[in-house]
Amino acid sequence: VAGSIVLLAPVLAAVKMGGGSSKKKAMVNPTIEKSKAKVVHMCTFSEIEDTAKDGKAAYCRCWRSGSFPLCDGSHTAHNKATGDNVGPLVINCKK
Amino acid sequence: VAGSIVLLAPVLAAVKMGGGSSKKKAMVNPTIEKSKAKVVHMCTFSEIEDTAKDGKAAYCRCWRSGSFPLCDGSHTAHNKATGDNVGPLVINCKK
Numbered sequence: 774v775a776g777s778i779v780l781l782a783p784v785l786a787a788v789k790m791g792g793g794s795s796k797k798k799a800m801v802n803p804t805i806e807k808s809k810a811k812v813v814h815m816c817t818f819s820e821i822e823d824t825a826k827d828g829k830a831a832y833c834r835c836w837r838s839g840s841f842p843l844c845d846g847s848h849t850a851h852n853k854a855t856g857d858n859v860g861p862l863v864i865n866c867k868k
Numbered sequence: 869v870a871g872s873i874v875l876l877a878p879v880l881a882a883v884k885m886g887g888g889s890s891k892k893k894a895m896v897n898p899t900i901e902k903s904k905a906k907v908v909h910m911c912t913f914s915e916i917e918d919t920a921k922d923g924k925a926a927y928c929r930c931w932r933s934g935s936f937p938l939c940d941g942s943h944t945a946h947n948k949a950t951g952d953n954v955g956p957l958v959i960n961c962k963k
């Protein structure tokens with residue numbers, strides 16, 4: 774019995790780490806500007822209007838977009854691969 | 869040798885799952901509106917102006933805010949706990 778516990782300990786530890794990191798402890802951003810301590814973007818209404826199509830601009834919140842900080846639809850593949858349910862913040866330029 | 873491989877297989881599988889999920893395969897959103905297939909927010913310039921303080925409104929991209937879709941500063945604890953570097957999208961209401 775003692776031998777079994779010794780053999781199982783690393784398995785249980787690895788499973789625990791994996792479970793914890795996929796649920797609560799994982800990074801949100803795997804690739805974008807990882808040399809920065811914190812990735813903050815600042816946009817003015819004018820800049821958003823310049824970016825907008827049909828008066829709307831979608832900003833990424835999944836950190837998988839190839840045109841970050843804008844959404845390029847990559848959240849769909851991320852949601853499918855992980856079971857997640859994230860999507861963009863859409864700014865409508867109307868007053 | 870064959871016996872060692874059998875014993876090690878579950879350890880290696882668990883470590884692989886844990887590593888993969890913390891880097892690329894993890895969900896970004898552990899808790900917000902998980903009953904929805906996709907969490908998209910839509911905001912107009914008027915709504916952003918109403919929300920803004922000193923002409924600015926910060927929108928969460930870490931999915932840890934208690935006042936989602938707004939940023940409440942929770943990205944700081946998330947970054948510290950995980951080694952991540954995420955931060956909000958800040959909208960400046962000036963033209």
Ligand code: FES
Nearest residue numbers: 833834835844847
């Ligand atoms: S690509 Fe990230 S939210 Fe759409």
Ligand code: FES
Nearest residue numbers: 928929930939942
């Ligand atoms: S609380 Fe999520 S980015 Fe600030």
